Amino acid sequence: MKAKKGKVSVMTGNVAAANIARLCRPEVVACYPITPQSEVAESLSGFVADGSLDAEIVEVEGENSAMNVCRAASLAGARTFTATSSYGLVYMYDTLLETAGFRAPVVMINVNRETPGIHAVSSGQQDMISTRDAGWAQIIVENNQEIIDQTIMAYRLAEDYDIQLPVMVNYDGYYLSYLAEAVEMPDQADVDAFLAPLKAQPQRPRIIPGKSTGCGTHGIEMGYVEARYKHWAALERAKKKVDDIDKEFGEYFGRSYGGQIEEYRMNDADIAIVTSGSAAGTAKTVVDAKRDEGVKVGLVKIRLYRPFPEERLIQALKGKKAVGVIDRSICFGWKYGPMCTELKAINSSIGSVPILSYIDGLANLDITIPHINRVVDEVNAAAKGKAYQDVTWIPME
Amino acid sequence: MKEIRIHGRGGQGAVLAARMLASAFVAEGKYVASFPMYGFERRGAPVVAFTRVDDKPIREKTQIYNPDCLIVIDPGLLTLPTLFTGLQQGGVFILNSPKKLTKQPNENLKIGGVVNATGIAVQEIGRDIPNTCLLGAFAAATGWLKLESILACLADYLSGDILQRNLKSAERGYKEVEVIKW
Amino acid sequence: MVIKHQWIFKTEAPWSDANEKMLALDTGSWRTERPVLDKAKCNYCGLCALYCPPQCMKDMGDHYEANLAFCKGCGICAHECPKQAYAMKPEGEFTNES
Numbered sequence: 042m043k044a045k046k047g048k049v050s051v052m053t054g055n056v057a058a059a060n061i062a063r064l065c066r067p068e069v070v071a072c073y074p075i076t077p078q079s080e081v082a083e084s085l086s087g088f089v090a091d092g093s094l095d096a097e098i099v100e101v102e103g104e105n106s107a108m109n110v111c112r113a114a115s116l117a118g119a120r121t122f123t124a125t126s127s128y129g130l131v132y133m134y135d136t137l138l139e140t141a142g143f144r145a146p147v148v149m150i151n152v153n154r155e156t157p158g159i160h161a162v163s164s165g166q167q168d169m170i171s172t173r174d175a176g177w178a179q180i181i182v183e184n185n186q187e188i189i190d191q192t193i194m195a196y197r198l199a200e201d202y203d204i205q206l207p208v209m210v211n212y213d214g215y216y217l218s219y220l221a222e223a224v225e226m227p228d229q230a231d232v233d234a235f236l237a238p239l240k241a242q243p244q245r246p247r248i249i250p251g252k253s254t255g256c257g258t259h260g261i262e263m264g265y266v267e268a269r270y271k272h273w274a275a276l277e278r279a280k281k282k283v284d285d286i287d288k289e290f291g292e293y294f295g296r297s298y299g300g301q302i303e304e305y306r307m308n309d310a311d312i313a314i315v316t317s318g319s320a321a322g323t324a325k326t327v328v329d330a331k332r333d334e335g336v337k338v339g340l341v342k343i344r345l346y347r348p349f350p351e352e353r354l355i356q357a358l359k360g361k362k363a364v365g366v367i368d369r370s371i372c373f374g375w376k377y378g379p380m381c382t383e384l385k386a387i388n389s390s391i392g393s394v395p396i397l398s399y400i401d402g403l404a405n406l407d408i409t410i411p412h413i414n415r416v417v418d419e420v421n422a423a424a425k426g427k428a429y430q431d432v433t434w435i436p437m438e
Numbered sequence: 439m440k441e442i443r444i445h446g447r448g449g450q451g452a453v454l455a456a457r458m459l460a461s462a463f464v465a466e467g468k469y470v471a472s473f474p475m476y477g478f479e480r481r482g483a484p485v486v487a488f489t490r491v492d493d494k495p496i497r498e499k500t501q502i503y504n505p506d507c508l509i510v511i512d513p514g515l516l517t518l519p520t521l522f523t524g525l526q527q528g529g530v531f532i533l534n535s536p537k538k539l540t541k542q543p544n545e546n547l548k549i550g551g552v553v554n555a556t557g558i559a560v561q562e563i564g565r566d567i568p569n570t571c572l573l574g575a576f577a578a579a580t581g582w583l584k585l586e587s588i589l590a591c592l593a594d595y596l597s598g599d600i601l602q603r604n605l606k607s608a609e610r611g612y613k614e615v616e617v618i619k620w
Numbered sequence: 621m622v623i624k625h626q627w628i629f630k631t632e633a634p635w636s637d638a639n640e641k642m643l644a645l646d647t648g649s650w651r652t653e654r655p656v657l658d659k660a661k662c663n664y665c666g667l668c669a670l671y672c673p674p675q676c677m678k679d680m681g682d683h684y685e686a687n688l689a690f691c692k693g694c695g696i697c698a699h700e701c702p703k704q705a706y707a708m709k710p711e712g713e714f715t716n717e718s
Contacts, residue, residue, distance in 0.1 A: 049464075050594075051457065051460050051461045051464050051470070051594070053457070053473075076479060162477055162478060162479075163477065184497075184499075213499070215473060215474075215475060216473060216499040216500075217473075217499070219453070219473045219474055220471060220472065220473035220499070221456065221457040221460040221461075221470070221471075221472040221473065222460065222469075222470060222471045222472070222496070223460075223464045223469070223470065319499035320499065322497035322498060322499050323497065323498040323499055323500055325497050326497050326498050405475060405477070407500040407501050408500065409500050409503070410498065410500065
C-alpha cells in the first residue's frame with residue numbers, strides 16, 4: 042500500500058460524497074438539491090465559498106440544466122461533477138442520454154430514491170433502474186467508505202481514454218445518504234496520485250474556442266450506427282476496466298471491493314443470494330449466521346450494474362444449486378425484479394438452476410434480517426428440489 | 439452490539455443527536471452506524487433515528503426493531519403506540535419530561551432516566567433544543583459513554599457561543615437526570 | 621403469492637377524497653399544537669375550512685372543528701380567522717403522560 046493513512050472522522054454518506062468529489066478536483070460543478078441528496082449540493086456550495094474547492098459552480102434552476110452544464114463543460118475538456126436523485130434524475134433524462142451519446146465523462150452521484158408516479162420521499166432503487174438503458178456506466182455501493190473509494194475510481198473509469206463514458210455512482214437514500222459512520226478520507230496527494238495516470242493518456246477531443254469542431258452525427262445514418270456501436274463496445278470494455286482499476290486501488294489504498302461484483306463466502310457455497318447496495322451489508326450478517334447453522338450459502342453483491350457483469354456472475358454462480366435475487370425495485374412489464382430478469386438471461390450458462398425473485402425494500406420499508414433469512418431458507422429448499430414461488434413481493438405477504 | 443432508537447420530531451435535533459452519539463462512540467474506539475428515518479422534512483413530523491454500536495464493523499443497514507435503549511425527545515410521543523415495540527428485556531429509557539415517571543412505562547424496561555431537557559435547554563441555550571442535554575442524561579443513565587466523550591465531540595458540530603451553551607446543557611443533563619431502576 | 625396486506629385505496633390508482641381524508645397520511649401525528657375555537661367569536665364564515673391545507677375542518681352546523689386525526693397544527697386557520705377566534709394550544713396540555 043502506497044497511500045498515507047487518511048483522516049478518520051464520522052460523516053454521513055452525503056458529506057463523504059461531497060468531500061471526495063472536492064478532492065477529485067472537478068473544474069465545473071452544477072448541482073441542484075433534492076432530498077435525500079441535498080447535503081451534497083449544500084456542502085459543495087460551502088466548499089466553493091470557503092475556498093477549499095476551486096471549481097466553477099454554476100447555479101442552475103433545475104437538474105435538466107445541471108446535466109446540460111456538466112455535459113457542455115465536459116465536452117470543453119473540464120472535469121465535472123454533479124449529484125441528484127429520483128425526480129432530479131428523470132428530469133435530466135434527455136440530457137442524460139445525450140451525455141452518454143456524446144461520450145462526455147461526467148461523474149454523477151445518484152442517491153437512490155423511489156421515482157415519480159405516485160410520490161414517495163423514500164429509499165428505493167427505481168431511479169437507477171429507470172435509467173439503466175441511458176448508456177451510462179452504473180455502480181452501486183454498500184457503505185460510506187465505498188462511496189468515497191468508488192467516486193475516485195469513477196473518475197479513473199470515466200475519463201480513461203479507452204472508455205470515455207459518463208459514470209453514475211449510486212447509493213441508497215436514507216440508509217447511506219444520512220448514515221453517520223466513521224470513514225477514512227484519503228489525502229489530497231493520494232487522490233491526485235491515483236488520478237494522475239489519466240494525464241499521461243492522449244487527450245480526448247474537446248470544444249476549443251475559435252475552432253470549428255463539434256460533436257454529433259447530424260443524421261448521417263451509418264454515422265449514427267457507428268457511434269452507437271463504439272458506445273456499446275466501450276461499455277463492454279468497461280467491465281474489465283472496472284476490475285483493473287479496483288485491483289490498482291487495492292494496491293494503492295489497501296482497500297479493494299472485488300471490481301464488478303463482490304463474492305462473499307461463495308467458494309464453497311451450494312446456494313447464493315444476489316443483491317446490491319446497503320442491503321448487501323445486512324445480507325452478509327445473515328450469510329454468517331446461516332453458515333454457523335451449517336447452511337452453505339454465499340452472497341454475490343452486484344457493484345457494476347451497467348454494463349451488466351455477465352462473465353463475472355457466470356463465474357461466481359456456475360455450479361450453485363439455486364439462487365435468490367433480492368431486488369430493491371420493480372421491472373415494469375416483467376414478473377421478476379430487474380436484476381433477477383437479467384440473471385435469468387444468463388441462467389443457461391449458470392446451469393439452468395432455480396432463480397427465485399424477491400421484491401423488497403421499497404419506500405423506506407427495510408430489507409430486514411428476517412426477510413433475508415426467509416430468502417435463504419426458500420432458496421435452500423428450492424436447491425433440494427422443493428417447489429418454490431418464482432416471484433415474491435415480500436412486503437405484500 | 440447495542441441498538442439505540444431515538445424518537446423525536448423534526449426541529450428538535452434528533453438527527454443531530456444521533457450523529458453526535460456516533461462521533462462520541464467512535465472517539466471511544468467503537469464502531470458505529472447511525473441514521474434517521476423520516477418522510478417529509480418538516481418541523482413537527484415524527485423522526486426516528488437508529489444508532490448501532492459495536493466492537494466490530496457494523497454491516498446491517500436496517501431500522502432498529504429490538505432496541506436496547508430508547509431516547510424520547512418529545513414527551514408527546516409517549517402516546518405513540520409503537521414507541522416500545524421490540525424493546526429488549528433489561529432496556530433503558532431516556533425521557534425528556536418536566537414531570538416525574540410515576541410508573542414503569544413498559545415491563546421490559548430496567549432503567550429509566552428522566553430529565554427536564556426542554557427546561558434546561560431553554561435556560562442554557564435559550565431555545566427548546568433538548569438533544570445535547572439528553573445525550574448527557576444518556577451517558578449518566580447507561581454508563582455506555584463518558585461525559586467527556588460527548589462534550590469533546592460537540593465541537594465537531596457546533597462552535598462559538600452556541601457550543602458553550604450546549605456543553606452546559608449536556609453537563610446539566612448528565613448531572614440532573616433522575617435515574618430510576620425497576 | 622398469498623397477499624396479507626389490506627388495501628388502503630379502493631381504486632387501481634391511489635385516489636383519495638380530500639373531503640373525507642387527506643390521502644392515507646398520518647398528518648395528525650405531526651401536530652405539536654392544536655387549534656382551539658372560542659365559539660362565541662365565530663361567525664361561521666368558513667375561511668378556516670377554506671384555507672386548511674389537509675382540508676380537515678368538519679362542518680358542525682354553526683362552527684367548524686378540526687379533525688384531529690389529520691390536523692397538523694400548522695396554525696393557518698388561526699392566522700386567517702377574521703375574528704381571531706382560534707387559539708393555538710400546545711399538544712402537551714392535551715395528552716396523558718405516564
